[in-house]
Amino acid sequence: MTRVVLGVSGGIAAYKACELLRLFTESGHDVTVVPTAAALEFVGAPTWAALSGKPVATDVWSDVHEVPHVRIGQEADLVVVAPATADLLAKATHGLADDLLTSTLLTARCPVVFAPAMHTEMWEHPATRANVSTLRDRGSLVIEPAEGRLTGKDTGKGRLPEPREVFELCREVLARGTTGAPDLTGRHVVVSAGGTREYLDPVRFLGNRSSGLQGYALARAAAARGAEVTLVAANTSLSDPAGVKVVRVETTAQLRQEVVSAAGSADAVVMAAAPADFRPVAPSGSKIKKPTDGSAPAIELTQNPDILHELSADRLRPGQVVVGFAAETGDATGSVLDLARAKLARKGCDLLVVNDVSGGAVFGSAENEAVVLAADGASVDVPRGSKAALAHVIWDEVTKRLPSR
Ligand code: CTP
Numbered sequence: 001m002t003r004v005v006l007g008v009s010g011g012i013a014a015y016k017a018c019e020l021l022r023l024f025t026e027s028g029h030d031v032t033v034v035p036t037a038a039a040l041e042f043v044g045a046p047t048w049a050a051l052s053g054k055p056v057a058t059d060v061w062s063d064v065h066e067v068p069h070v071r072i073g074q075e076a077d078l079v080v081v082a083p084a085t086a087d088l089l090a091k092a093t094h095g096l097a098d099d100l101l102t103s104t105l106l107t108a109r110c111p112v113v114f115a116p117a118m119h120t121e122m123w124e125h126p127a128t129r130a131n132v133s134t135l136r137d138r139g140s141l142v143i144e145p146a147e148g149r150l151t152g153k154d155t156g157k158g159r160l161p162e163p164r165e166v167f168e169l170c171r172e173v174l175a176r177g178t179t180g181a182p183d184l185t186g187r188h189v190v191v192s193a194g195g196t197r198e199y200l201d202p203v204r205f206l207g208n209r210s211s212g213l214q215g216y217a218l219a220r221a222a223a224a225r226g227a228e229v230t231l232v233a234a235n236t237s238l239s240d241p242a243g244v245k246v247v248r249v250e251t252t253a254q255l256r257q258e259v260v261s262a263a264g265s266a267d268a269v270v271m272a273a274a275p276a277d278f279r280p281v282a283p284s285g286s287k288i289k290k291p292t293d294g295s296a297p298a299i300e301l302t303q304n305p306d307i308l309h310e311l312s313a314d315r316l317r318p319g320q321v322v323v324g325f326a327a328e329t330g331d332a333t334g335s336v337l338d339l340a341r342a343k344l345a346r347k348g349c350d351l352l353v354v355n356d357v358s359g360g361a362v363f364g365s366a367e368n369e370a371v372v373l374a375a376d377g378a379s380v381d382v383p384r385g386s387k388a389a390l391a392h393v394i395w396d397e398v399t400k401r402l403p404s405r
Helices: 014-026 037-042 045-052 068-074 086-094 100-107 120-124 126-137 163-176 213-224 252-263 307-314 336-347 387-401
Strands: 003-008 030-035 078-084 112-116 146-149 155-159 188-194 228-234 244-249 268-271 278-280 301-303 321-328 351-356 367-374 379-386
Touching: 003 014, 003 100, 014 030, 014 037, 014 045, 014 078, 014 163, 030 037, 030 045, 030 100, 068 100, 078 086, 078 100, 078 163, 086 100, 086 112, 086 126, 112 163, 120 126, 120 155, 163 213, 188 213, 188 252, 213 228, 213 244, 213 387, 228 252, 244 252, 252 268, 252 307, 268 307, 268 387, 307 321, 307 336, 321 336, 321 387, 336 351, 336 367, 351 387, 367 387, 379 387
Parallel strands: 003 030, 003 078, 078 112, 188 228, 188 268, 228 244, 268 321, 321 351
Antiparallel strands: 146 155, 278 301, 351 367, 367 379
16 A cells, blocks of 8 residues: 655645545555644644544654654655645755654655645745755655635735645656656746637637646646646636646637747747637627528638747747647548658647547547657657556656756
């Protein structure tokens, strides 16, 4: 059974860690909760004990004969600290070990995930910035807090991401195991997801069936590998992946603007979105009325810019890896792979992820099957599997092509 240590430090978000604990235990993980003394001011030991089915200790003086300050960390497959306060991050950075959680962090040799939660000022303070940077350099995964309502009247960056999303990220880290060090730490990646809408009038639009699932899987996988992730999401209704900056858009023009703006500092851009290729030339400012004579209005369309082509041509940052997607069926002019090779050359990107949609669409499905074609001639067959698995193959191929640091 997978052994998880859930460290909880003393912030109000400790209550959300109860939900995280449930998600771990209900999916069969063996969880040892190690709260700090301050965490117990927010949520008491009986709650942690009841939800984990184990006794809970915070100091190093209980069950000393079992040497818990060393054993808990040594035996863990994953340590996740949620919430991680500014104080806890500082202690971890400096190797302090004055309680059971900080001692556990010193003895753990497994992946360690910190999910910080604090007020924006504390997160942005140079001391915290330096601590986070040191922890990341040492191989820990420190996820970016979410933006939104904080304790009291404040809003800003500093929220603990939704427990389900912290859980999903931890599952990805566990699946990669101890060999899967966060290889995208220090890299900024941009992922687009979903399908754009082009409005005919204030209530009607041209759209498509893209669910955004593959783009979200890519964003989640990149965050689990340590990347700073910007997810430009068009009309999706999925929850924000933990540690990911989500920018919401509707139209292809908005998608283009946000992707291009974020791409300026990106090491890689993955265009998993399905931008509408056409938009009405003159959208109506008011709702188009149904003609009484039974006719239908003609709608003149114009082409949208091809964002992938533009990114590939402009290369907004030297060495940037640009990835596109293609859904192909094959036709009289060529097989799926012939058409995909031609598209790869036409678009000018480095990698093209090709879905063969001849046998039915993959929209909304949790699974995907693909071939990743590279401009350098390589190709990787990805058998039918989860969108998360495909996402990791794509990041593996991206990582191989990033300039070394
Ligand atoms: N793309 C884009 N901007 C557009 C349209 C598509 O950046 N205006 C990107 C998509 O995000 C995807 C890739 O281009 O990465 C898909 O290419 P596209 O030519 O749209 O593929 P198909 O829809 O399969 O096109 P076609 O009908 O030409 O085969």
